[in-house]
Amino acid sequence: MELIITEKDNAARRIAEILSGGAASGDRRNGVNVYRWGDTRVVGLSGHVVGLDFPPEYSDWRDVEPVELIDADVVTEPTQENIVRTLRQLARKADEAVIATDYDREGELIGKEAYELIREETDVPIKRVRFSSITDNEVRNAFAEPEDLDFDLAAAGEARQIVDLIWGAALTRFLSLSARQLGDDFISVGRVQSPTLKLIVDREREIEAFEPDDYWELFADLLKDGSGFEAQYFYDDDGTEAERVWDEETATSVHERLQAASTAAVTSVRRRTRTDDPPAPFNTTAFISAASSLGYSAQRAMSIAEDLYTAGYLTYPRTDNTVYPEDLDPDDLLESFERSPHFGEDAESLLELDDRTPTRGDEETTDHPPIHPTGELPKRSALSEDEWEIYELVVRRFFATVAESATWAHLRVVAEANDCKLKANGKRLVEAGYHAVYPYVSSSETHVPEVEEGEDLAIDEVRMDAKQTQPPRRYGQSRLIQKMEELGLGTKATRHNIIEKLYDRGYVESDPPRPTAVAEAVVEAAETFADHVVSDEMTAQLEADMAAIADGEATLDEVTAESREMLGTVFSELRESREDIGEHLQESLKADRRLGPCPECGEDLLVRRSRQGSYFVGCDGFPECRFTLPLPSTGEPLVLEETCDEHEMHHVKMLAGRDTFVHGCPRCKADEADESEDEVIGECPECGPSHGGELAIKHLRSGSRLVGCTRYPDCDYSLPLPRRGDIEVTDEYCDDHDLPELVVHDGDEPWELGCPICNYHEYQAEQAIDDLEDLHGVGSATAEKLESVGIESPTDLVDVDADTVADDVQGVTASQIREWQSELPG
Numbered sequence: 120m121e122l123i124i125t126e127k128d129n130a131a132r133r134i135a136e137i138l139s140g141g142a143a144s145g146d147r148r149n150g151v152n153v154y155r156w157g158d159t160r161v162v163g164l165s166g167h168v169v170g171l172d173f174p175p176e177y178s179d180w181r182d183v184e185p186v187e188l189i190d191a192d193v194v195t196e197p198t199q200e201n202i203v204r205t206l207r208q209l210a211r212k213a214d215e216a217v218i219a220t221d222y223d224r225e226g227e228l229i230g231k232e233a234y235e236l237i238r239e240e241t242d243v244p245i246k247r248v249r250f251s252s253i254t255d256n257e258v259r260n261a262f263a264e265p266e267d268l269d270f271d272l273a274a275a276g277e278a279r280q281i282v283d284l285i286w287g288a289a290l291t292r293f294l295s296l297s298a299r300q301l302g303d304d305f306i307s308v309g310r311v312q313s314p315t316l317k318l319i320v321d322r323e324r325e326i327e328a329f330e331p332d333d334y335w336e337l338f339a340d341l342l343k344d345g346s347g348f349e350a351q352y353f354y355d356d357d358g359t360e361a362e363r364v365w366d367e368e369t370a371t372s373v374h375e376r377l378q379a380a381s382t383a384a385v386t387s388v389r390r391r392t393r394t395d396d397p398p399a400p401f402n403t404t405a406f407i408s409a410a411s412s413l414g415y416s417a418q419r420a421m422s423i424a425e426d427l428y429t430a431g432y433l434t435y436p437r438t439d440n441t442v443y444p445e446d447l448d449p450d451d452l453l454e455s456f457e458r459s460p461h462f463g464e465d466a467e468s469l470l471e472l473d474d475r476t477p478t479r480g481d482e483e484t485t486d487h488p489p490i491h492p493t494g495e496l497p498k499r500s501a502l503s504e505d506e507w508e509i510y511e512l513v514v515r516r517f518f519a520t521v522a523e524s525a526t527w528a529h530l531r532v533v534a535e536a537n538d539c540k541l542k543a544n545g546k547r548l549v550e551a552g553y554h555a556v557y558p559y560v561s562s563s564e565t566h567v568p569e570v571e572e573g574e575d576l577a578i579d580e581v582r583m584d585a586k587q588t589q590p591p592r593r594y595g596q597s598r599l600i601q602k603m604e605e606l607g608l609g610t611k612a613t614r615h616n617i618i619e620k621l622y623d624r625g626y627v628e629s630d631p632p633r634p635t636a637v638a639e640a641v642v643e644a645a646e647t648f649a650d651h652v653v654s655d656e657m658t659a660q661l662e663a664d665m666a667a668i669a670d671g672e673a674t675l676d677e678v679t680a681e682s683r684e685m686l687g688t689v690f691s692e693l694r695e696s697r698e699d700i701g702e703h704l705q706e707s708l709k710a711d712r713r714l715g716p717c718p719e720c721g722e723d724l725l726v727r728r729s730r731q732g733s734y735f736v737g738c739d740g741f742p743e744c745r746f747t748l749p750l751p752s753t754g755e756p757l758v759l760e761e762t763c764d765e766h767e768m769h770h771v772k773m774l775a776g777r778d779t780f781v782h783g784c785p786r787c788k789a790d791e792a793d794e795s796e797d798e799v800i801g802e803c804p805e806c807g808p809s810h811g812g813e814l815a816i817k818h819l820r821s822g823s824r825l826v827g828c829t830r831y832p833d834c835d836y837s838l839p840l841p842r843r844g845d846i847e848v849t850d851e852y853c854d855d856h857d858l859p860e861l862v863v864h865d866g867d868e869p870w871e872l873g874c875p876i877c878n879y880h881e882y883q884a885e886q887a888i889d890d891l892e893d894l895h896g897v898g899s900a901t902a903e904k905l906e907s908v909g910i911e912s913p914t915d916l917v918d919v920d921a922d923t924v925a926d927d928v929q930g931v932t933a934s935q936i937r938e939w940q941s942e943l944p945g
Contacts, residue, residue: 122213123161124206124233126220128152128907129429130253131163134219137258148208149201150909160209164220165908165928168199168206169232171280173288180301185293186690189683193281198923201909203236210240218268219261222249222486223437224669225612227269228276234268252434252493275669282661282682286310289686290652294644297697298704304728306641306704307624310658311609313645315617316626317653318602320634320642322594329590334363335370336584339377339541341534342577343568350534350541352377360542363586374583376537382575383536395525397553398560399441399480400489401516403611404597404604406436409512409559411597415505416630417615418932423509424490426900431495433513437612438487441480447488449475449521455494456514465518465556475521491517518556525552530567534576543567593631607659623922623933640707647703648696651689661685709739711758714785715768720744724768726756736785748785749821753778754941763787775941780842788822797829800848801858804876806834814838814858814875816846826875838875839882841865846872853877888913894939904928913943 123138125131128151135143135154143156154161173191177183197203210216216237218230234245246265250257290308300306337352352373353360364370399405403421410420424436443449453475456466469475480489492514502510530545545567548554554562570576594602600614609617621627626638634642645652661682667673693700712726714736722740729735734756736748750756754775761770763784771782782788795818803812805828812830819825824846827837840846844865851860853874861878863870872878888894891902891913908928910916921936 120209120213121159122209122216122237123159124216124218124220124230124237125161125163126166126226126229127429127904128163128165129426129904130219131161133253133429133431134258135159135161137253137255138262149205150906150911151202151205152907153205153209160213162202162205162209163907164202164206164229164233165199167229167232168197168202169195169236170198170923171284172196173284180292180296183292185289185296186687186694188285188289188292189686189690191285193284199908206233206236207240210237210243213237213241213243215243216245217262217265218245218247219250221437222251222435223612224272224276224279224610227272228280230268231270231273231277251487253429253431254493254495255431257493269669271671272669274675275665278665278668278675278678281675281679282665283310285679285683286686287312289690293690293693293697294641294700294704297701298708299701300704300708306637307620307626308641308645308652309617309620310661311603311613311617312620312624313641313653314606314608314655314658315599315603316621316634316638317642317645317655318599318606319594319621319627319632320639322591323634323639326590326593331587331589332365333367334365334586334588335367336362336586337364337370337373337377338582338584339383339536340579340581341383341541341543342579343570343574346566346568347579348543348545348567350383350532350543353540353542367585370583373539374581376539377578377581380536380539380578382577383534383541385532385534385570385572385574385576386540387531387533388570388572389531391529391531392549393527393529395527395552395554397478397519397522397524398516398557399478400443400491400520401513402439402441402480402482402489403437404600404614405441405480406490406513406516407600407615408597409516410509411595412559413508413512415509416619417596417600418619419505420509421615423506424513427506427510427513430497432493432497432510434489434491434493435487436490438484438489439482439611440484440487440489442483442489443477443479443491443520444488447477447491449477452492452494452517453521455496456492459496461499461511462514462518465515469518469521469556472521472523474523478520512559515557515559519553522553522556523550525554525562526550530569532567532570536578593633595631599632606655607662608655610662619932619934636710637708640704640710643707644700644703648700649689649692651685651692657685713769714758714771715762715766717744717746718766718786719746724748726750726758726771748789749819750785751782751821751823754780756782782822785822789820792818792820792822798848799829800826800875801856803828803830803834803836804856805836806830810834812836816840816848838879840875841870841872844870888943891916894942897939901931904931913939916940917943 125134131154139156143154146153146155151162171193173188174194177188177191218233220226220230230247237245247268248261248265250261287309291305294308295301295305298306339350340347341350351362353362407417407420421436424433427433428436453466453470456462490513499507526549528547528549532543534541545565547564548562596618599618603609603614625635627634642653651657664673664678668675668678709725714724714726717724717738717740720738720740722738722744724736725739727735727737733752734750736750738744738746751773754773757772757774759770759772762768766784766786768784768786770784773780773782797815797817799813799815801814803814806812810830812828812834814826815829817825817827823842824840825837826840828834841863844863847862847864849860849862853860856874856876858874858876860874861872863872891897891905905928908924916939921933924936925931925933
């Protein structure tokens with residue numbers, strides 16, 4: 120039997136389809152898909168099915184000093200038991216095996232992990248096949264010429280795992296223990312994550328420290344034969360043209376002189392033609408940047424591109440290369456698009472060009488080509504809107520790289536009015552070139568009419584605009600990835616995941632990423648007490664070391680030993696300042712949780728978390744002051760900048776996925792509940808007949824409303840009510856429960872809630888989560904991916920580790936998994 124191992128299930132299905140000519144069928148073994156035809160079996164892993172960890176004796180954070188992890192052994196344990204068991208069972212029956220994981224450092228390591236699992240069962244020949252697109256030709260050619268595993272490349276990936284585990288675990292434990300931040304609120308530190316976070320924090324510091332300067336710009340609308348165009352005032356500033364006027368008195372004087380002039384005399388007219396060259400082919404960073412302009416996060420863009428690669432429509436999306444390989448024939452690829460209703464016309468126009476020599480970028484590597492379409496065209500209906508938009512972006516980028524340069528005609532006009540110089544720059548697209556097939560780069564024109572030197576132009580209107588210099592902009596995700604690349608932080612395969620982890624850890628929010636107070640505290644502590652933790656030079660050096668492993672110039676043991684030594688130096692700096700670090704972090708971490716003054720003692724009120732996991736407002740003066748306020752039981756609290764005028768307390772927003780809502784001032788909510796009176800609406804169905812309990816509309820101090828029994832806590836029967844809107848108790852009664860029907864007035868259209876019991880039963884039926892696709896945002900494709908890693912029902916999601924599953928399932932983030940878990944009943 121021939122056993123083929125791929126990196127993911129969808130790749131296994133695709134390769135089986137290609138190699139079997141569509142004859143493969145699928146079986147389930149241990150909850151894992153196995154594709155079969157003849158004497159061949161194909162099984163997909165789930166990324167890494169084994170993981171690195173410390174031995175069990177190092178697992179207790181309180182009993183093990185973080186410094187002990189530096190020299191601790193690292194062991195390998197299965198992380199996907201069902202897949203490992205299936206691979207072992209198939210290996211025992213195999214006569215040969217073929218590793219067909221992705222062709223990069225991570226894929227080589229995953230292949231090596233599969234190799235070692237097979238070797239534990241049998242000594243059959245094991246070959247490696249490599250391809251850059253999952254298309255018929257490339258897959259068949261790869262299997263016709265198998266190679267051997269590159270153990271050096273795999274060792275580079277393994278070194279990264281070991282180094283990241285030791286650095287992350289040791290530093291995370293040290294800072295978390297120092298700050299007494301354990302459980303779900305631990306302080307996460309990472310070898311690449313922390314220097315990346317420092318980039319974001321440093322930019323935020325620049326923004327906060329920025330002091331704007333006032334300046335003025337002046338404009339005049341000039342007329343030529345009734346056609347108007349805008350000209351801007353400028354002056355000579357030590358040999359350069361300057362438009363900004365830095366003092367108001369001078370700006371006002373220029374404004375008055377221009378207003379006093381009725382015409383402007385043309386003193387110079389200059390015409391020139393400029394060539395606008397097409398862009399270079401897409402590498403990963405350039406692709407993420409282009410996708411960002413369409414509104415896609417780095418993680419989302421890569422997830423879609425990886426799905427399109429697995430489906431056979433794009434080449435491998437993780438590449439540094441910006442030069443097409445010599446065996447790529449642009450004409451063949453263009454011809455594959457000729458019959459496409461979406462791209463056919465553009466492909467034909469490019470085939471008619473005399474020269475279709477592709478552009479070349481600065482980076483040329485030999486592992487993967489730049490990202491480009493494969494020539495296997497999907498049907499428009501087979502892709503989602505997002506998938507199609509990304510696919511079209513890549514197709515049109517390829518088109519652009521074989522298109523002609525664009526040609527622009529530029530016209531510069533300089534005029535003078537009352538000793539004030541004015542200039543206008545017009546541009547017109549003469550030859551569209553690549554712009555005709557690639558609409559993602561601006562081709563807007565600026566109209567300036569034809570004028571001649573010495574001509575007088577009428578001045579129609581004069582404006583003086585007061586402006587201020589602006590602070591630097593936050594790094595967008597694509598720009599941040601470019602900075603990481605420039606500094607050698609991470610790799611093309613990991614940078615977008617690092618950013619996603621910063622969001623998941625609560626270190627950044629919004630887009631572009633803005634650091635939270637927790638992030639600033641962690642970076643400040645590292646800078647003050649151990650700047651190696653956030654040093655990009657140190658991280659870049661380790662990246663270079665791992666590249667040396669891949670090139671056979673260093674060994675895994677040498678690099679990991681050097682890394683442990685570096686970390687030992689860091690800890691020697693940290694140990695002396697442990698108490699100072701703890702105090703610094705504890706004080707800084709309060710910033711994100713501080714609400715306002717305590718009405719009883721004046722100390723700060725903070726968002727706190729109980730041992731049971733619920734959130735509440737507590738006084739920083741505890742235990743001397745025991746003042747508390749409740750918070751809603753739904754969601755995670757976020758302290759907003761908005762404050763309550765009456766109580767000087769920040770408002771709170773509860774983050775709960777689709778059900779996110781603004782709670783407002785906790786003291787106001789508590790006061791409103793204290794001042795409200797219960798409104799009885801009928802008999803309690805549980806204790807009314809026996810104990811005379813009644814149902815009433817109640818307002819809780821947490822801001823919630825419900826219909827509950829007046830005998831609480833002896834009877835805890837209750838039904839939820841909407842948080843917003845005025846509730847009207849009508850004269851209509853439910854025949855089944857003898858309760859009045861309720862109407863909620865919130866906005867233009869009243870909501871007929873009806874009988875509260877009937878409404879609750881209907882709500883429970885609607886919210887029932889019986890299948891994975893009942894979860895918000897889970898479609899058939901995502902459900903299939905989850906099933907491939909053993910998550911076959913909603914109950915399987917309850918206790919999984921979100922980060923582990925996100926690492927194993929392409930296109931699914933840890934934050935998505937946590938949101939799905941929050942939807943499930945406890």
